[in-house]
Amino acid sequence: MELTGNGNASYNASNGGVQDSNSAAEISKTSLIPPYWSHRRYESYASIENPKPAPITLEDHTEGLGEHTGSCWAKGVSIDDYVIIGGTVPDVGRFVVWNCKIDTLDGGSMVIRKRYSEFDDLRTKLLLTFPNSNAAMPPLPPKSLIYKFRPSFLEKRRIGLAYFLNCVLLNPDFSSAPVTKEFIFS
Secondary structure, three states: EEEEEOOOOEEEOOOOOOOOOOHHHOOOOOOOOHHOOOOOOOOOOOOOOOOOOOOOOOOOOOOOOOOOOOOOEEEEEEEEEEEEEEEOOOOOOOOEEEEEEEEEEEOOOOEEEEEEEHHHHHHHHHHHHOOOOOOOOOOOOOOOOOOOOOHHHHHHHHHHHHHHHHHHHHHHHOOOHHHHHHHHHH
């Protein structure tokens, strides 16, 4: 093995790879490091010779004529309260109606009233319309036969339904779908 000019050790085939004691003393401990461990820096974008890459810029396309212009029409959704509609017999025929306020981009707002089953229908129809969108659409809050009229359960459901409706109406693909418009305007 011989010490080359760059400080790396090399194999000497002329003497069968056998080293004498003098050549072994010349090889330092650092020269036995494999070449891929040497910490040489190569030119990169950070070097003086190369110009820097273009900086990251933020562009506003809200006023432009893009593919989804006009498809996003809602600014936000809130579900502020609910009403329990009662039947004649206690807990028989009772259901909850959710009061949803939708703020539009033009500054207006609308209030719609929907039952949980209508949210469930919307989610099912959206998944049929957009079969690859399961990851982009959050699940609805769970059902419960026992706790369905308890205030703590209804509060968790309200938060979950508001999150679901925000995810649907603030997504350009979902909000422009006929299924969503049918849900809003029926």
